[in-house]
Amino acid sequence: MPSAASFDIDYAARQLFRHFLEEWRARPALPPLAPLLSGLGLPSGSDAAERMNFARYYRLLQHSAGLLGPSDFFLRLGQRYNLYDLGVIGYALISAANLRRSWDISLGQPSSLMPHPIHTQREEDADHIRLTLQLPPFSEVERNALCEEWLSSTWRWLCQRLPELEVCQGMQVHLPYPPPAHAAVYTELFPGLCHFDAGQAQLWIPREFHDRPFSTANPTVTRLCQAQGAATLASFERSQTLPDDVRFYLLQNARIPLPDLEQTAESLRMPPHTLQRRLREYGLTFKGIVLEVRMALAQRYLLASRMALQEIAFLLGYEHVTSFHRAFQRYTGTTPERFRLAGGQTNEASPMEPPPTKGKTPRRSPALAGSQDAEKLARPHG
Known part of the structure; x- marks a missing residue:
């Protein structure tokens, strides 16, 4: 395959x-x-x-x-x-x-x-x-x-x-x-x-x-995101759960840095403390979801491009490549270099996704879905 x-x-x-x-x-x-x-x-x-x-x-x-x-x-x-x-x-x-x-x-x-x-x-x-x-x-x-x-x-x-x-x-x-x-x-x-x-x-x-900032807050680009989506964006399809809506919003408005808690809460029409409280009901935090989104993107960048680690770290909003390196290894149990070399396959003991939460079925990291799911992951969100 x-x-x-x-x-x-x-x-x-x-x-x-x-x-x-x-x-x-x-x-x-x-x-x-x-x-x-x-x-x-x-x-x-x-x-x-x-x-x-x-x-x-x-x-x-x-x-x-x-x-x-x-x-x-x-x-x-x-x-x-x-x-x-x-x-x-x-x-x-x-x-x-x-x-x-x-x-x-x-x-x-x-x-x-x-x-x-x-x-x-x-x-x-x-x-x-x-x-x-x-x-x-x-x-x-x-x-x-x-x-x-x-x-x-x-x-x-x-x-x-x-x-x-x-x-x-x-x-x-x-x-x-x-x-x-x-x-x-x-x-x-x-x-x-x-x-x-x-x-x-x-x-x-x-x-x-040359140095004019890009911003997905621009209405033209926002409409583009909504109409076409991207490979990673498509993997977080809308559902009835709040965590999925947060993931979708972060990817739909991906920029450097990602939207913060206040911006995300405003988009979902609730106070920041309410968003935090409701996420805790799922055993999650906003900071944890931001990390999940970053790592999902990191895995796709590593597998689908020849970008250097410095470039990937920059795209994900890390100021230093060492910070990205440490975060990736803590999250996945392997280094970015080994992950890329192994084509996303790893025998490390640490999970490649957030740990299960009580009473909930965790979502797989989109970059790790099997080959049978590849078409679904790559299909733009409509």
């Missing part, structure tokens, strides 16, 4: 493939997709999703570019993507403090999370952050198509975390090819300047946005 790590990564690839199918089917004039999928060793239609991974997905984009020729397909495709399509990876990126930190995670070396054929170099000057795209040695039509898909999806993901970028006239897109027949789509998608026949492919973002 696949590991939890490969499951989360493949889940992300399957989600992007489903958007590809949506865009293809939205264009009745396109030829049948089955021969193209067959050439990649995949069955036709949605059945191909079950065998999709990122290597196959980007080969599919490359091969379909030659079939499609110059068109707005890849610009439109990128706009269908959603950060939460990436499961735990997307959750990590949207949980980061700001764009600088998010790019440290997604574009950093050696912890790059997205195996895209296009590699990116980040530079900073007095006015802009410049992402320079190193295009792969494909044919011109394939290279341009992947460039459009990268630019469109990256812009979409940027605007999900910083919605004010949607109207930012200071951003720029530089394209190393002449204006295509669908050049008007660039103007529609990107609010700033589009420079064609440029020396290299680049995305310029005004420097002021």
Whole structure:
């Protein structure tokens, strides 16, 4: 059976493939997709999703570019993507403090999370952050198509975390090819300047946005969380119990740091002391639930990414990696390094979840659910 790590990564690839199918089917004039999928060793239609991974997905984009020729397909495709399509990876990126930190995670070396054929170099000057795209040695039509898909999806993901970028006239897109027949789509998608026949492919973002804080309190991002959810968020589905509602709220509003007792109590329309008292009826405390949520996220980050421990500690709100290390070992009975190396399996005596409470059936830690539950855990909460 696949590991939890490969499951989360493949889940992300399957989600992007489903958007590809949506865009293809939205264009009745396109030829049948089955021969193209067959050439990649995949069955036709949605059945191909079950065998999709990122290597196959980007080969599919490359091969379909030659079939499609110059068109707005890849610009439109990128706009269908959603950060939460990436499961735990997307959750990590949207949980980061700001764009600088998010790019440290997604574009950093050696912890790059997205195996895209296009590699990116980040530079900073007095006015802009410049992402320079190193295009792969494909044919011109394939290279341009992947460039459009990268630019469109990256812009979409940027605007999900910083919605004010949607109207930012200071951003720029530089394209190393002449204006295509669908050049008007660039103007529609990107609010700033589009420079064609440029020396290299680049995305310029005004420097002021680099350290602007992300906040899931932003209505746009909050609606996104509610509509799409994330892999970890989905594992805490709403139920009739107060502890589950607290868990759901913390994940739905995950940021650095997590919401405190007062904010959580206010969201549940009760005084903080009442929330504490009612949690004690379940044998729980608010502090204990915060730790549970942190550790559930930690386990998913460890299994589904190559992020360094320092990065994971930062995303979880720990000031020092040693504090995260100690908390994880106390909670799970093993170290983060051993947990990752063992693929989430451990023979340690300590439990991987909070101890049972009197009269209650404890919930399993979401990162530890068996393979038979993997689809349920990865499915976004609707």
